[in-house]
Amino acid sequence: MSVEYSSITCKTALSPCKLPGLRYSLNPYVGCEHGCKYCYSPSTLRDEWMGLNWGKFVRAKQNIAEVLAREVKRKPKGTVGVSTVCDPYQPLEAKLELTRKCIEMLSKHDFPVSIQTKSRLVLRDADLIDPEKFDVGVTITTMDRGMAGLLEPGAPPPNVRAQVLEEFSSRGVETWLFLGPIIPGLNDAEENLKQIIEVAARTKSKVIYDRLNLKQWVMGRLGSVLEQERPGLAERLPALVREGSEPWRQICSKVETICGELGVKCETAFPSWPSAQ
Numbered sequence: 001m002s003v004e005y006s007s008i009t010c011k012t013a014l015s016p017c018k019l020p021g022l023r024y025s026l027n028p029y030v031g032c033e034h035g036c037k038y039c040y041s042p043s044t045l046r047d048e049w050m051g052l053n054w055g056k057f058v059r060a061k062q063n064i065a066e067v068l069a070r071e072v073k074r075k076p077k078g079t080v081g082v083s084t085v086c087d088p089y090q091p092l093e094a095k096l097e098l099t100r101k102c103i104e105m106l107s108k109h110d111f112p113v114s115i116q117t118k119s120r121l122v123l124r125d126a127d128l129i130d131p132e133k134f135d136v137g138v139t140i141t142t143m144d145r146g147m148a149g150l151l152e153p154g155a156p157p158p159n160v161r162a163q164v165l166e167e168f169s170s171r172g173v174e175t176w177l178f179l180g181p182i183i184p185g186l187n188d189a190e191e192n193l194k195q196i197i198e199v200a201a202r203t204k205s206k207v208i209y210d211r212l213n214l215k216q217w218v219m220g221r222l223g224s225v226l227e228q229e230r231p232g233l234a235e236r237l238p239a240l241v242r243e244g245s246e247p248w249r250q251i252c253s254k255v256e257t258i259c260g261e262l263g264v265k266c267e268t269a270f271p272s273w274p275s276a277q
């Protein structure tokens with residue numbers, strides 16, 4: 001798939017963030033070449049064209065490091081999520097190094113940083129990732145390479161993401177595994193969940209799990225994968241992932257039981273949502 005690259009300028013680098021544990025988010029790119037079918041970032045950007053073309057464009061915030069240099073001097077310290085609506089280590093980062101420049105500056109000014117990615121390119125910046133100031137998380141939805149290729153067509157395969165956790169964990173960096181989204185009927189089988197949680201156990205990573213979030217434009221991209229893999233599931237999904245639904249409670253229970261058996265700490269991504277406990 002061809003991706004259209006362009007440059008833009010930004011006015012803000014550190015944006016206020018309501019995600020648990022984060023004070024700010026920092027997104028060096030608008031758009032994400034990983035193009036995950038379930039991604040709901042476009043809905044947070046509230047742009048229909050982006051929603052319909054997610055994965056096909058990337059706009060680099062060419063001046064983000066300069067903007068950040070001013071902000072780190074005047075904004076209160078707080079944990080920065082890198083990133084929340086794009087992957088900070090998507091392919092273009094190899095050339096532009098915007099994320100690298102930003103995390104270097106954040107670290108220098110003592111802002112704690114929480115990195116989330118699906119890419120091994122984060123290992124390039126291992127020299128900057130100080131265990132005292134950083135944690136690193138990767139997202140894994142399935143260990144099945146074929147299924148991952150369907151759901152996350154532009155992202156590195158799951159075993160590569162597991163290696164990222166192994167590497168940082170061995171360097172003493174706090175690591176976590178984002179198990180999500182869990183899509184009932186597609187990747188919620190016990191065997192799949194167990195294979196993922198085993199990665200967390202091996203790397204001493206905490207598991208943070210989440211359900212599919214059916215925000216605007218998600219089904220437009222995910223629908224064709226579901227139709228191919230599980231005909232008829234798309235119509236049932238809204239009820240299966242509804243807040244407080246019995247199927248979701250059962251999935252929570254499954255995840256928490258496996259984590260308990262393997263000695264892995266786990267929590268839901270959004271603690272206000274009901275879990276098995």
Ligand code: SF4
Binds near residue numbers: 086152
């Ligand atoms: S890597 Fe993250 S931000 Fe990028 S498309 Fe996938 S879910 Fe969305």
